[in-house]
Amino acid sequence: MISEITKKIDKILIANRGEIALRVMKTCREMGIKSVTIYTESEKTYPHSYLSDESFSLGMGVLSETYLNHEKIIEIAKVSGAKAIHPGYGFLSENATFAKKVTDAGLIFIGPTPESMEIMGDKKTSKIEMEKINIPLIPGYHGEDQSEATLKNAAIEIGFPVLVKASAGGGGKGMRVVWKEEEFSESLASAKREALNAFGDDIVLIEKFIQNPRHIEVQVMSDTHGNHLHFFERECSIQRRHQKVVEETPSTALDETLRKSICETAVAISSGINYKGAGTVEFIMDADGNFYFLEMNTRLQVEHPITEMVTKSDLVRLQILVAAGLSLPMKQEEISQTGHAIEVRIYSEDPDNNFMPAIGKIGHVGSPTLNDVRLDSGYVDGNEVTIDFDPMLAKLICWGVDRDSAISKTLHSLDEVTFLGVKTNRDYLKRIVATEPFREGDTFTHFIETYSELLAPKEPTDDEIAAAIATFLNSSAIKDENLNGQSWNTLQGFRNI
Incomplete structure (x- = not known):
């Protein structure tokens, strides 16, 4: 092969x-x-x-x-x-x-063909294509008439609250939630301005705003021989400003019937547009288990490692096989999920200071020590973190035999993967994963806003600070008198500066 x-x-x-x-x-x-x-x-x-x-x-x-x-x-x-x-x-x-x-x-x-990118890269066009193959869509308007009167009438017909969304957009740009009719005109103008600045295109669509939804996505892979497979779902409901923060698989919201339905719908989409390569079909799901097509990302996702963990698959290898013109080497029934995996994104930012970006020189990058834990990072000791690129420093991916085990490994490993010298969101990620709502699987796209007080920092007591310093100094003295040496490896559980 x-x-x-x-x-x-x-x-x-x-x-x-x-x-x-x-x-x-x-x-x-x-x-x-x-x-x-x-x-x-x-x-x-x-x-x-x-x-x-x-x-x-x-x-x-x-x-x-x-x-x-x-x-x-x-x-x-x-x-x-x-x-x-x-x-x-x-x-x-x-x-x-x-x-x-x-x-x-x-x-x-x-990657996929340019034609597939064009179809799925525009939210308006993709919804039109999805209608052709009877894929469930959120009630909304994605017509040609972009006049304010038409868009407002559509919103009234759909019923508030509605979502004004840039057709060419992503990352939450050009997106506004409108709770009542009198707010519509101002929100529409604001969304259009932002969309034009970000994407050079101010076309928008209107959708029913589903409150407290879950964000479920399905990993698909297609070759040029008519094979269209799925590698199950990922839940990406923990988000901040429409950017994913924590992802996991399997989703706690799906039973086997619902999982089969949503995954088969994703395959129907990739088959319906004659897709090639790796892609991710994203869905919004309401509290009653109704799911609706959101968009398709025609690339490998940031969170692909958790799928690799539970399916024991190398998605990059499969991408290369498909690009070389070969058939996918497995059938759908041969792909299964084992255990549970969680990914958290480590950013150079200060969550306790309005998520202010952080820059500086990394003194030391810590390494995870547990089995089935992976740190994907593009930084090593001595690298500078600047404002020139995305603030994501690393992804911590933890696999466990079950969800509780994956959560436990995540919390432990977040203490180990220090990025000393640069402020990061590690402590904030620990707060999210440690909350009772997260542990119970009660996740939805407004989780961070809803539980903002629960996620607020708790200042350590004087006794806790003294104990931490004493433990560190004691272990450092035992392991290495030179603070530039192996003592870095003992610095766990501290907040980055």
Whole structure:
């Protein structure tokens, strides 16, 4: 099997950075495929710039001149002799124009076709396509007439509260909840302004706003031989400003009947649009178990590792197999879930100071010690955290035989994976996972806002501070008198500064 792949793809350029570049690189090594990475001049000491088989500088400049520079990246791929380009997530991963340029240059794009990206990349267009194949949609309006009068009438007909949502958007931009009719005009204007600034497109759609919903997504994978499979669901309901914070699988909200229904619906979507490669179909589910198509992400997701943990699958390997024109090596009935996995995203930010971004030099990156725990990070000791890129420092992924075990491992491991020298949200993540509502599986998209008081910091007592300092100094003295040495490994349970 490997020889069939390497005949077609023996070298891959990874058009990304940080942890996802390292993640793709790992699978390339296991498959005997050489990897090529790219980096900006400020990232020379970051691991993705030197751990690949070859690396090329993008120079310096704004993103349009570096990681979003189509021509430069394709030229590097050609010079390096790479046969394919893997876009990771973010950046150019869902850019149909880039994907077409890659294939026009005689290279393989490891992802879906540009046509699939165009269909699913626009919320309005994707809903029209979903209607054609009878996929359940949230009641709403996604028509051509964008006049305020038409949109307002649609909102009144749907019934408040409604959601005004940018068609081309993502990440919560161009999105407003409107609770009553008299707020509609102002909210619509605000959403359109934000959408135009963020995406260059102010087209919006109107949807019924489902209160306290769950966000359930299904991992799908399709090849070019008519095989469309799912790798079960992930629950991503713990969000802040529409950005995911904690993800887990299986979802506590699904019984086997509902799980089968939602996963088969996702497969019907990938089959209905003749999809290719890895994708994630996202659904909103109400308290009664009714689920509705939200959108499809035509790429590998940040949270893909928890799916890999419970299904024992390498999704990047499957992406490469599909890109090489091979059939998926399993049937649906051969894919199963085992145990429970949780992923938390570690950001360089201060949750107790209005989530203010944090910058600085990382003195030490801690490592998890438990079995079946994985830290995916693009940073090592000495790296600078700047405002130039996304503030996510790492993803901590913990697998347990059951949910309680996964929660316990997550709480313990968050103490171990320190990023000393930079303020992070580790303590905040511990507060989320330790709450009684989370432990009981009572999660929904407004969890953080609803339980804001429960998630507020609790100041340690003087006795707790004294005990922590005494424990640290004692263990440091025993293990190593040099504070620059192995004593770093004993610093657990402290808040990053």
